[in-house]
Amino acid sequence: MKQFFITGTSSGIGQSLAKAALANGDLVHGYSRRNNWEQANFYHHTIDFSKPGECTRLRFDVNPAAKEYILINNAGWLGEVKPLAEVSPENMALAQQINFVAPSILSAQFLKQTKGLSQKISILQISSGAAQYAVPGWSSYCSSKAALNMLARSIAAEYPQVRSLAIAPGIVDTPMQSEIRSLNPAHFTEKERFINYHKNGELSSSTAVSEKIMQVIYDKITPPDCVFSLNSL
Ligand SMILES: NC(=O)c1ccc[n+]([C@@H]2O[C@H](COP(=O)([O-])OP(=O)(O)OC[C@H]3O[C@@H](n4cnc5c(N)ncnc54)[C@H](OP(=O)(O)O)[C@@H]3O)[C@@H](O)[C@H]2O)c1
Incomplete structure (x- = not known):
């Protein structure tokens, strides 16, 4: 039995990851602002990752019977989508906090709190293809996800005993994609591209994506x- 600690379990990829782990008979702790579903062996913790103090206070309640402890930093925010000079400084900081600083703090807390334990330790960051190329209007999102990739590489270099990965999940049919399709085209020039992905059925389901991520976690793939795109597997 594995014990998962997954952020952003109230919707999309995070919820599907949690349900896939539960279906495998594993324990799941979920972290998000909304507490909107229940299942046996799922423990929800209400937290707002935009608040650094809430991140540093977080304690991982590890179960000694588990064979592996897995942190998945999945919660993310697209940020204020506008060309850089039009984004408010507050929202610039908020996007970096949610997408990069919170995963850094959680990874550090997880390393500290599992130090010396004999269980296998894994830390996965849910990154994005947008970490590798610029999407106009997404400067906060792209830069925070690029930093997240380097966080995964840094953890791998500093803690060779820990499995550290950053995964770009592809284009996935979640509320975040609906939000992208509803953005103001005056601020987001590539809106049409994302509408066409949806129209042409090119989005993956969050269930399919989560099952593939689970194959990586279960060493089937x-x-x-340590930084890779799910579509390349
Ligand atoms: N969908 C895609 O096509 C796609 C592509 C590449 C990468 N990704 C990445 O995949 C991850 C999951 O995205 P998704 O598409 O599943 O998005 P989603 O459906 O919008 O889910 C985002 C999750 O993050 C949580 N979250 C956001 N802000 C938070 C905060 N301040 N505090 C606590 N939790 C917060 C949300 O929970 P609450 O609102 O309840 O707090 C929600 O559970 C993100 O990191 C995203 O960047 C997605």
Whole structure:
């Protein structure tokens, strides 16, 4: 039995990951602002990752019977979608806090709180293809996800005994994609591209994406690098 600690379990990929782990008979702790579903062996913790103090106070309640402890930093925010000079400084800071600083603090807390335990330790960051290329209007999102990739590489270099991965999940049919399709085209010039992905049925389901991520976690698929795209597997 594995014990998962997954952020952003109230919708989309995080919820599907939690349900896939529960279906495997594992324990799941979920972290988000909304507490909107219940299931046996699922423990929800209400938290707002935009608040640094809430991140530093977080304690991982590890179960000694588990064979592996897995942190998945999945919660994310697209940020204020506008060209850089039009984004408010508050929202710039907020996007970095939610997408990069909170995962850094949680990863550090997880490393500290599991130090010396004999269980296998895994830390997964849910990154994005947008970490590798610029999407106009997404400067906060792209830069925070690029930083997240380097966080995964840094953890891998500093803690070789820990499995550290950053995964770009592809284009996934979640509330975040609905939000992208509803953005103001005056601020987001690539809106049409995302509407067409949806129209042409090119989005993956969050269930399919989560099952593939679980194959990586369960060592059924070996990723080529610690930073990788799910579509490349
Ligand atoms: N969907 C895609 O096509 C796609 C592509 C590439 C990467 N990703 C990445 O995949 C991850 C999951 O995205 P998704 O598409 O599943 O999005 P989603 O459906 O919008 O889910 C986002 C999750 O993050 C949580 N969250 C957001 N802000 C939070 C905060 N301040 N405090 C606590 N929790 C917060 C939300 O919970 P609450 O609102 O309840 O707090 C929600 O559970 C994100 O990191 C995203 O960047 C998605």
